Amino acid sequence: MAVKRMIKYEVERDPQFAGWVAGVIGGERIRNCIQCGLCSASCPLSPYMDHTPRRLIHMAREGFKREVLGSFTIWLCTSCYSCTVECPRRIRVTDIMYALKRRAIEDGVYPKRFPIPVLASEFGAMIRRKGRVTESWLILRVFLKTAIFRLLGMSKLGSKLFFSGRMGLVPESIRDRKQLQTLLDAVETHKEVAA
Amino acid sequence: MKRYLYYPGCSLRGTGKAYEESLLAVFKALDVELEELEDWNCCGATAYMAIDEMNAFALAGRNLALAEKKKLDLVAPCSACYLVLNKAQRYIKEYPKVARLLEHGFKAAGLTYTGTAKVRHPLDILIHDIGVDQIKARVKRPLAGLKVAPYYGCQIVRPYATFDLMYYPVSMDKLLRAVGAEIVDYPLKTRCCGGSQKGTLPEVGLSLIHILLKEAGRRGAQVVSTICPLCQFNLDAFQDEAGKKYGEVSMPVVYFTQLLGLAFGFSAKELGLERNIVPAKRVLAKFEPAAA
Numbered sequence: 158m159a160v161k162r163m164i165k166y167e168v169e170r171d172p173q174f175a176g177w178v179a180g181v182i183g184g185e186r187i188r189n190c191i192q193c194g195l196c197s198a199s200c201p202l203s204p205y206m207d208h209t210p211r212r213l214i215h216m217a218r219e220g221f222k223r224e225v226l227g228s229f230t231i232w233l234c235t236s237c238y239s240c241t242v243e244c245p246r247r248i249r250v251t252d253i254m255y256a257l258k259r260r261a262i263e264d265g266v267y268p269k270r271f272p273i274p275v276l277a278s279e280f281g282a283m284i285r286r287k288g289r290v291t292e293s294w295l296i297l298r299v300f301l302k303t304a305i306f307r308l309l310g311m312s313k314l315g316s317k318l319f320f321s322g323r324m325g326l327v328p329e330s331i332r333d334r335k336q337l338q339t340l341l342d343a344v345e346t347h348k349e350v351a352a
Numbered sequence: 353m354k355r356y357l358y359y360p361g362c363s364l365r366g367t368g369k370a371y372e373e374s375l376l377a378v379f380k381a382l383d384v385e386l387e388e389l390e391d392w393n394c395c396g397a398t399a400y401m402a403i404d405e406m407n408a409f410a411l412a413g414r415n416l417a418l419a420e421k422k423k424l425d426l427v428a429p430c431s432a433c434y435l436v437l438n439k440a441q442r443y444i445k446e447y448p449k450v451a452r453l454l455e456h457g458f459k460a461a462g463l464t465y466t467g468t469a470k471v472r473h474p475l476d477i478l479i480h481d482i483g484v485d486q487i488k489a490r491v492k493r494p495l496a497g498l499k500v501a502p503y504y505g506c507q508i509v510r511p512y513a514t515f516d517l518m519y520y521p522v523s524m525d526k527l528l529r530a531v532g533a534e535i536v537d538y539p540l541k542t543r544c545c546g547g548s549q550k551g552t553l554p555e556v557g558l559s560l561i562h563i564l565l566k567e568a569g570r571r572g573a574q575v576v577s578t579i580c581p582l583c584q585f586n587l588d589a590f591q592d593e594a595g596k597k598y599g600e601v602s603m604p605v606v607y608f609t610q611l612l613g614l615a616f617g618f619s620a621k622e623l624g625l626e627r628n629i630v631p632a633k634r635v636l637a638k639f640e641p642a643a644a
Binding site: 232235238256272289290291293314317321322323331332344347 | 362363365366367368369370391392393394396397398399400401402403404405406407410411413414435443447450453454456457458459460461462463506507510511518519543544546547548549551552553556560589590593626627628629
């Protein structure tokens, strides 16, 4: 067994990352966290996480960038808002999780072939094109990119859904796609200007 | 006659079709008119916020801008839609940087946003605008003896709703009691169903699904009543798989509007009950109208 240093030195932390977290929408009160653990206790996904929400919040505000962005925790969050509602310091934990997901995708550090970021980006692409989501196509595209074998295993359920009329294959779309795209593009352009 | 704008959202046009069918039937029976919001777009759900925050607000914002022109309250039955639309409105107000950025977008797209649209849930409308007495008066076939676990899931009373209790909501309980059903105490009523985790991390999603179903059975429920298309889909479509992995469960999962509709005298077909994967007939057949 190799002996390994388990604790970080001050200089190895990333103060810029800590500052960034405190500046995201929902992160403004992160320094008020008293580490009570109500977020972790109320989180239905805690048992599966490598770092519980309480720990992740602490690591994030102290600048443990690599550990936080590489954590499974952020991808396990289902946005059920239990933590946000429970937090006695009114920290919007769910919003912080969203910000960490976006940062991990931007920095390209999410686990490869991990389907959650794939679902998110396929979802986004579909909305940009059509303005609406057609669930059947979305599921199909995600599985094709991540777990084609599991898709085959689901053919029985798929056909049941199809025959009960719950899996329409006709793609949904809005009429004024141009308006939506203009809106999204304009927000994007000004975001870059503001940054 | 009461009138509202109606925002179906993507799920009610797909896997949650039965929610739309039963909701429209119930509202019509109560003399409430729903006008579909013209050219509505996807709310962005939980996924879009993980890619682009400002555009997620913009997506919701377009719907809110379209709605406010009509000067009617907007009814959003899907929990994700309800949450996202309310959250966007709240954050545009709370965070000037969001408001400033969206203003550029709205202007370019020829939209006007003032933040006056009111986004509401069918539970809120039924309890507060219609009232339990009206609903009672409309009952043709009481659901006597039917034991129901009322399952609200997350994203409806959490974190922004004000129409019900955040930790232990009771609006659906009251509605179902009004049509004669018996409500079992179900402490997991606001616990998360796993959302899209079933698709992405199956073992995690299945476990959450199984806990919810098993507990409903243990509490004596014959049927679980939901208010969200994703909850219904998870608990219904993956019940078989969850049962195989974590132990046999058999529990029909329906929309609360389907139960109200049955009590109002609609047929299983009119309410989309035949679309269930776990058949609901076993427990609901006796409340269906006799075949003509």
